[in-house]
Amino acid sequence: MLHVVEHPLIAEELTKLRDPGCPSPEFRQRVRRISSLMVPSVTANLETEVVECATPLEITSGVRVSRGIILVPILRAGLGFLDGFLDLIPQASVAHIGVARNEVTLEAEPYYLKHPPTIGEHEIIVLDPMLATGGSAIHAVRTLHAAGARHLRFACLVASPQGVAALESAFPEIHIHTACLDRCLNDRGYILPGLGDAGDRLFGTC
Numbered sequence: 423m424l425h426v427v428e429h430p431l432i433a434e435e436l437t438k439l440r441d442p443g444c445p446s447p448e449f450r451q452r453v454r455r456i457s458s459l460m461v462p463s464v465t466a467n468l469e470t471e472v473v474e475c476a477t478p479l480e481i482t483s484g485v486r487v488s489r490g491i492i493l494v495p496i497l498r499a500g501l502g503f504l505d506g507f508l509d510l511i512p513q514a515s516v517a518h519i520g521v522a523r524n525e526v527t528l529e530a531e532p533y534y535l536k537h538p539p540t541i542g543e544h545e546i547i548v549l550d551p552m553l554a555t556g557g558s559a560i561h562a563v564r565t566l567h568a569a570g571a572r573h574l575r576f577a578c579l580v581a582s583p584q585g586v587a588a589l590e591s592a593f594p595e596i597h598i599h600t601a602c603l604d605r606c607l608n609d610r611g612y613i614l615p616g617l618g619d620a621g622d623r624l625f626g627t628c
């Protein structure tokens with residue numbers, strides 16, 4: 423299920439982010455702002471339960487989010503998407519997953535995974551700024567399922583129709599949240615119009 427998070431401030435930030443003249447420090451700040459602006463939509467349907475709470479005057483009822491939250495940035499570009507989520511969900515744990523392309527088979531393969539042992543009891547939000555072919559996202563979700571994750575959603579900055587279709591076809595139940603659905607992929611797997619290589623632009627390696 424695809425959710426495009428539409429908001430004028432996100433749209434303006436994204437416009438500035440696409441500009442090839444946007445330097446890395448500014449790029450990082452803008453990605454952080456967009457990810458924070460996405461948090462209310464990405465988390466809008468979290469399950470909650472009623473709890474008793476005390477005010478200085480009396481006992482009343484309040485709300486608690488039922489499950490703890492684990493944020494899972496896909497290395498490396500997902501790291502740039504993490505801080506904006508942590509700004510609004512500081513109580514979240516952070517798991518890390520590394521997915522790289524095997525240069526022989528050309529398949530994406532997970533090479534690193536570190537998560538809290540109680541992963542099955544948590545709400546998992548997988549983070550990757552670019553959902554391009556969907557290969558990394560599919561391998562990340564498959565690996566997290568194999569590790570016991572059950573309540574999982576995916577958030578990105580820019581998605582391609584091909585990436586959305588691939589992820590939905592592999593995991594029809596998954597909710598995909600993106601700030602923008604772009605037009606297509608080019609023959610090198612880059613999203614068009616896109617914003618180039620998000621990892622390189624975030625970390626100044628271009």
Ligand code: URA
Pocket residue numbers: 499552554611612613614616617618619620621
């Ligand atoms: N990864 C990126 O960083 N950019 C794309 O356009 C596609 C994949």
